Amino acid sequence: MASKQVDLDGFRRLQLPSETQIISAWKTRADAPLVSVICITYNHERYIEDALRGFLIQVTDFPFEIIVHDDASNDRTAEIVKRYQSLYPHIIKPIFQTVNQYSTSPGIPISRCLEAAAGEYIALCEGDDFWIHPLKLKKQIDALSDSRHQSELCFHSAIRIDATNENRKIIGRYAQRSSLVSAECIIKHTHGQIPTASLVLTRAAARRYYEFLRDNPGLPVGDIYLQAIAAARDGALFIAETMSVYRIFAEGSWSARTRNSSVKIAHALKRFEATFVLDRLTNGRFHSAFMAALSDQSCDIVVHKSYDRRLKTDFLRETASYYTACQKLIFYLVCYMPRPLLRVIRVYRTFKRGR
Template sequence: MTDESSHFELSVLLVTYNHELYIERALDSLFSQDFSGAIELVVADDASSDATLKRIQRYEGRDARFTFKYLSPVANLGITRNYQRGFSACLGRYVAVLEGDDYWSSPYKLTRQARFLDQHWECGLCSVNYFVFNEDDASFVSRVKRSDGYRLLTARDLISDNLVGNFSTCLYRKSALETLPAELFDITSYDWIVNICVARNSLIGFIEEPMSVYRVHSRGAWSNVARIEQLEQQLSLIPEYDQLTRQLFHASFAKLQRRLRKAVLLSRRGQSLGTVARALAWSATNLEQFIPPVVVIVLKGLTPPVVKKIFLKIIRRGGGI
């Protein structure tokens, strides 16, 4: 452990909640980083009921670079309040975030991000491209096309398209986190609005090489929410976020609202059409059992080819074929 006066070039905020299935992969990726300085590891566990903390404790003493700091166990705070205390507890000049169900795919991630911020004083945050790993079909897809370059993003860019995507891609200047408005933590806040607030005072650097993995799985706080619910939740938060940022980005938020409303409407129509299609598919499959074969043959012969194609499309979309 260390006293409050000790200096760290880097703090890593490890945010966990019932991540025992994933935490060792996350920690292995952290301990494999080639960062040469002292690292403060701040463990912000949100009252896990599984073996997450025990598995973290097994890593103590493995690497002399790391000093462990465990935040006091309390009742479940929820994501927003847990991040608030985590950010406050970090002492390093730079603060990286690693969520317990994600992991880093490059051992050079922290070094490259720190070097980027050393060279780009216009940026309060450096993010990286990342892979989205879907557990259901074991697929990896990079968030954007891979390259050796970087982009500079503004708050308006993030409102239009949250390219940063998740906290595990982020390395912050501690000074940038200290400018976050206190009321940010009185509302539901995820990486998106945190980074928009950071970008009120600085640019965001985005390295286009994928160096992190965002895991989509059924236990995820966000990834297990149905798509239409994600859209509706984001839509409901926009007025609060617009007010929080003093309507500085009102035009951008309003444009996003229009896009989200259209997306919700299309999703609802898709759900309705899917229900109808499944019913038609069930009817087609089951009615055939009760119609004499000769009648089925005659009906098939009399049905125009175009109608057959349309009906088959409906069945295949809605009937799970």
């Protein structure tokens, strides 16, 4: 298989290697994986095959396993996973739930996968996203195993596709060249969203994330927690290549579920709670970065075009203890600005972020 960048349109035309071909390239035993690929899926019948193919095109000289957690899908997702498992029984290791676990606690699916993972590194990709570069894993593992730094997290840019209209945009481009990104930049999301399917982290960082979920049940599972925990030691390594696809508004996705304004506001309140927990967990080392992130999140909400004033003021009231008197005044004034002025602020914030 060619090792060059695979373009998105040619991705599905790639011929998958057999399990024997994949394993024959590994220098160590297949039952001792270096990397555990974790894929959480629910009702992703239309997308899961892309995710599985993206894992199986990976060209590595080290063993990897693919842990797929199907959260009691009521479509053909589990059937598709089982078909691929029958072809790759030593690589694909599914977990099939009979009762949806996410509805009980959002942290259960990822926790179950982390408990099952045997690898020294953890790679993430949800069932509606996929990888498009056959050397993605190798590049990231090579970067993380470089002895010149102590970083425990590696990521890259991705193509964001709107599942409703196929519009495309590059996200997560934190630099023009591969470089080390500070923990403060990760916490503040200085260059926007970091794609989930781009994340690879060490087992030690994954363990700390697992313990955070265990000790803080009921919090929404967001990559912001994982990224902050994994980047706290020595920042994160950014690879300046676009190697995955992130779908928004796909069926069964978080972005589709949170289109409801009330749900999204409730999620934002949980993020506030988790941010203070993370601040304590890191002994206040990144306090200013966490506070800046919360301020930025609050500003996003008060200028958001789809939230009505009642939702905005309810959110500000719930989080009032965090704001200074000056911030409270500014946020409430912004809430009641005429729509044209709010539009100007939104355009300015978008330009400032370079998104």
